[in-house]
Amino acid sequence: MYDFEYHKPKSVADAVAALKKASDGKFMAGGMTLIPTLKQRLAQPSDVIDLGAIGDLRGIKVDGNTVTIGAMTKHAEVAASAEVAKAIPALAKLAANIGDGQVRNRGTIGGSVANSDPAADYPAAVLALGATITTNERKIAADDFFKGLFETALKEGEIITSISFPTATKAAYMKFPNPASRYAMVGVFVAQTASGPRVAVTGAGACAFRVKEMEDALAKNWSPDAVAGVKVPADGLNGDIHGSPEYRAHLVTVMAKRAVAAAG
């Protein structure tokens, strides 16, 4: 990796100030994407601002029907949280199946969501549960957050501070892992929310997206069969040596069916 200035601010304000001062600074959460990118010399930031020492960004709080998770909370902490497991079991289970033990002990929910990797797991949960992303500047609805491949609504200098998930009466996540990387080739999160069923897909497209037709079908009849007949168009989906867009489109239906079945 190339040389950079390393900062470890204690507050969000200091982090933002450090970024402003840097000629080409970069925030680092768990570093699970940034560090490999740096090691491959695919990025050359002037400054890396590590958010790991900002205590305010960590922790899990359940308040009535909302689970709020601090942005720097690690996947392993979400996976192990009895409160999350009780409030939204599907979310704890999702966290427990991200990457491997090392990734789960370093990677953070805020980092994952801010990065909007097309194959990350959390974006499916954020979108399907209709979460709210809180930053140092504002609150952003999940539906307005994911904009494209590694693209989100976050502006320069904006840091996710927490993510609030409304509980759902039913929810489940089914991932079809890429055989090599074990990232989601297709992951489908289904949730029966206060505003009706929501279905979000990760891995298949440029970023997480909802499948309206499946949601409508589930609103009429919450059952695996309801989504079995809904095919998403392959057009625009990801294609690589592991799966064509057509295969991914097919898997969306299969995983949705299985997710609905698992949600009960």
Place this chain on the structure above:
Amino acid sequence: MAKIGDRIKRTEDRRFLTGAGRYVDDLQLARCTHAYFLRSPHAHARIKSIDVAAAKAAPGVVEIFTGKDVADSKVGSLICGWVVKDKHGQPHKAPAHPAIALDTVRYVGDTVAMVIAETYAQAKDAAEQIAVDYEVLPASIDPVKTLDAGASQVHADVPGNLCYDWELGEKAKVDAAFATAAHVTKLDLVNNRLIPNAMEPRAAAAEYDRGTGNYTLYTTSQNPHVARLVLSAFVLGIPEHKLRVVAPDVGGGFGSKIFIYADETLVVWAAGKIQRAIKWTAERGESFMTDAHGRDHVTHAELAMDKDGKFLAFKVDTIANLGAYLSTFATAVPTYLYATLLAGQYTTPLIYCNVRAAFTNTAPVDAYRGAGRPEATYLVESIVSKAASEMKIDAAELRRRNFIAPDAFPYQTPVALTYDSGNYAPILDQAMQLADYAGAAGRKATAKASGKLRGVGICSYIEACGIAPSAVVGSLGAGVGLWESAELRFNPTGNLQILTGSHSHGQSHETTFAQIVSDKLGIPMDQIEVVHGDTSQVPFGMGTYGSRSLPVGGSAIMKAADKIIAKGKTIAAHLMEASEADIVFEDGTFKVAGTDKAVPLGQAVFAAYVPHNYPSDKLEPGMDENAFYDPSNFTYPSGTQICEVEIDPDTGVVDIVNFVAVDDFGNIVNPMIVEGQVHGGIAQGVGQALLENAVYDKESGQLLSGSYMDYCMPRADNLPSFKLGYQVTPCPHNPLGVKGCGEAGAIAAPAAVMNAVRDALAQVGAQDRIEMPATPRAVWEAIHAQ
């Protein structure tokens, strides 16, 4: 005392598991510089110019070498050590393979410059300052299309990209037999390209002693003496006695560390140039790009049978991809290590094989665990199962009808080899029983009722190990003999060093070799040290590959042990004032038969080093014996694997639900170590069948599977618990009666798995639409293809 057959824990594991192993990268050489190799980003390009001025001025840079520097220094071409003659008797095409590309790069990863700096990071930084002006040329990537007229030429001096057009067998006789056949089964098959992925990447560290003019190269080699010989005699011209090659602890090889690459060649050469130590360790991405890859065959085959399914003749037409340059043993793998195995376990009387070896703009391809034999086995066992299905004969029964009978050994096959021993039917019986083969149809029906596709697959393999009788391989074009050396060096206090010319990079030699000597000489394991991997310590040896270490290297050790016993007998007779003819050696002690007189081996050893009372008229002092062993034949391990899979047709996921392997490795020294070898081999075979694939972009020649994000290695959860069994027919021509076990799992598993996958897919008519690796995508597409 350890005995042959004991399940002894590996003595080397304490250091490996506690982080106390010493690998090349662990070495701290004085005033060491670090090398970085700038590699070609293009599959095929002309280097119009290369400007290193800015890079030379970068911080920490010691020196930068380009292809011109190497050529000016008269560094020779990297060599291919096996001359294969084509069907017209002409030697294979051997285009130059410069250690650094001179004016043309031929694959993504080809070496363009060597940057040496005080730190690795500085070398890497400086490499970015090298300005290379490439003229990108069209690339030939596909092994079939590269042979087409008009394909882009990889080497100007190799017309049509054809390295050789080789054949084995008599085509006319085979064709005549086909004319009489009741049934002919035809098969088109791809043997997918693999990347070895040893856990420890390749590495080299070298130093030059200007006082003595001696070079020392520490490198990740499976055969340090062969590396020294090649570097000395062919490439660098450093006299053999002035070059010491050390292969310390090495973390896996699988064939990929047999070969002599540009990297270590340059490290040792450059250490002399700059008169400082240099170290280089491959990054994982470099390993993917530049380790010699494996397999990569495209084959059409036909099997002729009579009405009862008796094999009459077998005809094979293979195109083998050799990559951009010839790796050290590349030419032998798809010829003498492949076509000679096409008889399998069967009495097929006539076999003809034609192999065209092709150059492409991809990494060199060479031996990888099994080397030719997995390709042969996958082909034979796939076509036999297909034939069974077409003839409506049970796959086990068809095999049984064609097995070589146990009383037919030694058995001369039509493809040059003479099998020494074997008994195939009991192996198949035991495998079928362990696999509950009889219940497979019932389980298939049950699975179908729940929407799953089950299938069972058999692979009955043969391999030729214990490479090899020197005269035989010499007559076939090998540039070396393939014997092995050993030395047993006692110390005065009675403990012992075993020096072996074979090399352990995971095979457990330190345990196994100590175990056979402990058994033979009655010395406790902890009094025995196995020394290997250093040309300045051990006698010239040929190294480890082709499951040869125990059958060949172990035999040399046994021969040296016999010499120790013989010498000890003379000493003991002298000490006990007995006739030598009356001395017997039992449990580590020389005894006078029929008396209670005894001299332990340790006492004889002490007498040899402190020869105060010694038969000096008959013997030299000292107890240090060496032996060289040249096998009289290959060994022929055999076995049957049975795999059962369940396919989820909704996702295409193949789940291995049962896996049985019954092997005949001859006598077994350490069952636990053999199990480890079989487990690892099966994992690699399953990897090839279901997971692993080296994929190049067909146009640009970029390696698309260049990291673990895209190259799928087998993991524990891809595999079931294996059920293993053994049958033993001892090898009749080596002292231990052993056959070798290192490659069997990898040789047999691909066919066992794929026959199971095809059996499952036959339920939906998709059995002929699947190739390895049967990934979820491939299986799903096979099921849904129109």
